[in-house]
Amino acid sequence: MASNKPAPTAPFETDFFGDEVAERAWEEWNPTEDSVRPVRGRHRVMKQRGGLARSSTVLGVGVIAAVGAGGMATAQSKPPVSISLPDSIADNLPDAKSLPGVSSFMSDDSSDADAGNTAPLTSATLAADTGSKAEAQGSAGEALRARILQQADQQRAEADAEAKADAEKLAAEKAAAEAKAQQTAAEAKAEAEKLAAEKAAAEKAEAERLAKLAASYALPTSSYTITSTFGEAGSMWSSGYHTGLDFAAPTGTPLKAVHSGTVKSAGWSGSYGYRTVLELEDGTELWYCHQSSMSVSVGQKVSTGETIGRVGATGNVTGPHLHLEVHTASGTGIDPMAWLRDKGLTV
Known part of the structure; x- marks a missing residue:
């Protein structure tokens, strides 16, 4: 192991890079705040790993960094400090140029590019x-x-x-809904107006038809009282119900032809008394029953309103009256009041 004693004085001393220089006078250097300039920039000493940081190498590196960054010119005027290290440590020390922050001071290349790259921050x-x-x-x-x-x-x-x-x-x-509602209302109104017009037209046509029919049809007597109607039930009728319409009137009251037609029969007919049957052009038969007298004969043509007989009480009756029956062309008896009203007559 190397000795830690001071090295012998040599006639020449070496500078920082190991070159011999002329011997300078040694004098003690006591760093003060004025003599040591503060280190500026980013010059730092990186912490070494692998155990070196715990040896005296740190001291040497720190001194080198401090001298290089703070005042190398001042350090050169001071006597060198002899630093001795054990051989085991000295042999393992890294190259100073490889140390971070120090290589820039150890480089021989003074080109502008390297100087720019290694310039301190x-x-x-x-x-x-x-x-x-x-x-x-x-x-x-x-x-x-x-x-x-x-x-x-x-x-x-x-x-x-x-x-x-x-x-x-x-x-x-909203506008479409309103338009649709308006259209629907207009259509409904138009439909109602159309129906009303059709109804009015129909009513007018019916009135004209009835008026025309009324002109060609007439009531069988002008002075009467309805005493029995079609379909009434009772024991006084052999069929069990009334088959015609009874116009009560005094005996001898004239009986008129309801419509123009031909006399099909005229004479006695049992319970009907004296009866005249008038056949119309469409085959409908009108029976005039219980007459007191008859004014027409078989085959005779009569016109509307012409007298064909007179009110009486012949046959099965309780008093003078006209028993009127209406039969279709097929022989079926129907309601005389409905038939007369359909012809425009008011009964």
């Missing part, structure tokens, strides 16, 4: 870098803010457009 550099980063961050933030505002404006515009479209759609649907 200063507070101005840090401020410039910080300002550049802040400016970049500010630009990025402004861009992000502008993008967010643009997206918000776009979303707001889309929402407004959608709301406007919905409002227009609702307005169109």
Whole structure:
């Protein structure tokens, strides 16, 4: 192991890089605050790993870094400090040029490119870098803010457009519904008017028809009282119900032809008494029963309102009256009152 004793004085001393220089006068160097300039920039001594940081190597590296960064010119005027290390440590020491923050001081290349690459960082550099980063961050933030505002404006515009479209759609649907309702109401009104017009026309046509029929039809007697109607049930009728319409009137009251036709029969007919059968052009038969006298004969043609007999009480009766029956062409008896009213007559 090497000795830690001071090395013998040599006629020549070496500089920091190992070159011999002329012997200088030795004088004690006591660093003070005024003699040692503070280290500026980013010159740092990286922490060594592998156990070296715990040896005296740290001291040597620190001294080298301090001298290189703070004042090499001042250090050169001071006597060198002899540093002795054990052989086991000295053999394992790394090359000074490989140490971070020191290689720039050990380089022989003085080119502008390397000098620019290895130049120490200063507070101005840090401020410039910080300002550049802040400016970049500010630009990025402004861009992000502008993008967010643009997206918000776009979303707001889309929402407004959608709301406007919905409002227009609702307005169109409302207008269409109102138009449809108006159209439906107009159609209903037109249909009601049409039905009313058709009804009025039908009523008018029916009135004209009845008026025309009334002109060609007449009641069998002008002075009467309805005492029995068609279909009444009772034991006094052999069929069990009344088969005609009874016009009660004094005996001898004239009986008229309801419509023009031909006398089919005239004479006695049992319970009907004296009966006259008048056949119309469509085959309908009118039976005039219980007459006191007859004014026509078989085959005679008569016209509407012509007298064909007189009221009487012959046959099965309880008093003078005209028993009128109406039979269709097939012989079926129908209600005389309904038949007379269908001809426009008021009974």
